[in-house]
Structure formats: structure tokens, C-alpha cells
Amino acid sequence: MKRCSVFMVLLTAFYFISCSTEKHNFPVNKEYWDVNDYDKVIFDLRYTYEGNETKPTFDNPEQRIVLEKLINPENYKKFLDDAKLDLNQKNQIASEFLSQWKDMNQIYNVTNTNNRYLYGKEMLEIWQFGLGLQLAAFDLKFDQVLANSKNVEDKELDDKIKPSIKKLIINYDDYLNLAAKENSFFEKEKETYARGIDKYFKELIQVYPDADYDRLLKKAMVMLERAESTTIKKPLKNLIALINAQKNNKAEA
Structure with a gap:
């Protein structure tokens, strides 16, 4: 009877593991x-x-590959850098990736009763994946506007580009808002931020000075x-110095 009970326990455990893997x-x-x-x-x-089931994290050696795949910029670069695709196709793919990223942002945006992020590092890494993706997508949009313009110096071109750059900057601005939630992050997560x-x-300002x-x-x-x-103050100071230097360079040009 005891052997039968042990067998049933093992069989049940195997069943749930198999279902979880398949799920x-x-x-x-x-x-x-x-x-x-x-x-x-x-x-x-x-x-x-379901329930208290833990999602893949970087701390889990068996599941971290899911996150590493999820935030790998080579996934979108493979298509956006493909010479066989034209600008229209690339812009369409970029738009689809951006749509997926907006959904990605909801996966790990969870806090506990103490207002601490349960998956702080994971959420921030997904955010940063999106920052890189947005810059790549805007580059393609910029190229498409140039390709469709008869005169790269005309005011109409400038009027098309400026709103898009403004939108890109607003999206980056949203990342800065996370600094207000510094107490929701552990120290290692603040370093990631x-x-x-x-x-x-820095990349944004270098590409569009x-x-x-x-x-x-x-x-x-x-x-x-x-x-x-x-930890939070230092990059903010760096950003302020970088923008002020950029403004001075523009004034001297």
C-alpha cells in the first residue's frame, strides 16, 4: 500500500510538471x-x-532564456536591417514590433502590498528593449519620409519630421518618470534603470543632435x-550635462 501511495504521488507530480511544460x-x-x-x-x-505561479525571471537559470529571447534586439534588427525588404515593409514590421512591445510592458508591471516591483529588473529590461526599438523604428520612418520627399530642404519635410521626433522624445520622457518610483525598486534594479x-x-541625442x-x-x-x-541621481546629472552640452553646440554652430 505504501509503495502504491508513493507511486501515485510521483505520477501526480510528473503529470503536473508535464502539463506545466506543455502549457x-x-x-x-x-x-x-x-x-x-x-x-x-x-x-x-x-x-x-495562474495564482502565485512565478513568471520567468533572470534569477531562474532554467527560465531566464525566455527573457533573454524576449528582449534580444537582434530579433527586430534581423528584419529591419534586411536588405531584401523595402522601406514600406520594414516600417510595417517595425510598427508590429512596437505594438507587441506595448503589450510586453504589461507582463512584469506588478507591485506587492509594499508597493515594491515583484519583477523590477525584468520590467526595466523590457522598457529598455522598447527604447532601442523605438529609435530603430523612427530611423526607418525618417528614411521613408526622406525617400518620399522631392526636396530634402523644404519646409514640408521639416513639418513631417518634427512631430515624429517630438513623439519619440515624449516616449523617452516616460522612462524618466520611473525615477519617481525609486522606492519601488531594489538597489540592483536602480542600477539597471x-x-x-x-x-x-545618449544614443538618442547622438543620433538626433x-x-x-x-x-x-x-x-x-x-x-x-x-x-x-x-544611483538614480548620477544618470540624471549625466543626462542634464549631455543636453546642456548639446544646446551649447547648437548655439555655437
């Missing part, structure tokens, strides 16, 4: 994920985890004044 069947063996892969994975992560400012905002970054400057100054963490 969350991520395409981790694929080298790159396309938009359809993202659609399926995001749906799984958002809607099929800080690296995001130093890396992606003539854009108006007053909005980001004001937001960075407000967040710096409110911040208590030196």
Missing part, C-alpha cells in the same frame, strides 16, 4: 523570434499564468530634485 511552450530553440512568436509568447506570459538612461538617452530636448531637460531636473538615491 508554457516557448520557442526558445529558435534563433530569432518574429512578430508571430512575440504574439504567442506575450499572450502566454500575460494570460496563462540608471544604465538605461546612460545608454539609450539637432532635436529640441527641453522637455527631457526639465523632466530630468525635476526628477533629480526629488531623487534620494545616488
Whole structure:
């Protein structure tokens, strides 16, 4: 009887493990994920985890590959850099990836009763994946506007580009808002957040040095004044210095 009980326990455990594996069947063996892969994975992560079931995290050695695949920029670069695709096709794909990323942002945006993020690092890494994706998508949109313009110097072209740059800057500005939630992050997560400012905002300003970054400057100054963490303050100071240097360069040009 005892052997039978042990056997039943093992059989039940095996059943649940098998069901769990089958339930969350991520395409981790694929080298790159396309938009359809993202659609399926995001749906799984958002809607099929039950109760206290833990979602894949970087701390879980068996599941971290799911996150590494999810935030790999090579997934969208494979298509956006494909010479066989024309600008219209690339812009369409970029738009589809952006749509998936907006859904991705909901996966790990969860806090506990103490207002701490349960998946702070995971949420921030997904945010940063989106910052890089947005910049790549805007580059393509810019190229398409240029390709469709008869005169790259005309005012009509400028009128088409400026609103798009403004929208891009507003989206980056949203990332700065997370500084106001510094107490919701653990120290390691604050370091992840800080690296995001130093890396992606620097890239944005380097690629588009003539854009108006007053909005980001004001937001960075407000967040710096409110911040208590030196880990958060440092990248904000770096960003303020970078924007001021950019403004000085424009004035001297």
C-alpha cells in the first residue's frame, strides 16, 4: 500500500510538471523570434499564468532564456536591417514590433502590498528593449519620409519630421518618470534603470543632435530634485550635462 501511495504521488507530480511544460511552450530553440512568436509568447506570459505561479525571471537559470529571447534586439534588427525588404515593409514590421512591445510592458508591471516591483529588473529590461526599438523604428520612418520627399530642404519635410521626433522624445520622457518610483525598486534594479538612461538617452541625442530636448531637460531636473538615491541621481546629472552640452553646440554652430 505504501509503495502504491508513493507511486501515485510521483505520477501526480510528473503529470503536473508535464502539463506545466506543455502549457508554457516557448520557442526558445529558435534563433530569432518574429512578430508571430512575440504574439504567442506575450499572450502566454500575460494570460496563462495562474495564482502565485512565478513568471520567468533572470534569477531562474532554467527560465531566464525566455527573457533573454524576449528582449534580444537582434530579433527586430534581423528584419529591419534586411536588405531584401523595402522601406514600406520594414516600417510595417517595425510598427508590429512596437505594438507587441506595448503589450510586453504589461507582463512584469506588478507591485506587492509594499508597493515594491515583484519583477523590477525584468520590467526595466523590457522598457529598455522598447527604447532601442523605438529609435530603430523612427530611423526607418525618417528614411521613408526622406525617400518620399522631392526636396530634402523644404519646409514640408521639416513639418513631417518634427512631430515624429517630438513623439519619440515624449516616449523617452516616460522612462524618466520611473525615477519617481525609486522606492519601488531594489538597489540592483536602480542600477539597471540608471544604465538605461546612460545608454539609450545618449544614443538618442547622438543620433538626433539637432532635436529640441527641453522637455527631457526639465523632466530630468525635476526628477533629480526629488531623487534620494545616488544611483538614480548620477544618470540624471549625466543626462542634464549631455543636453546642456548639446544646446551649447547648437548655439555655437
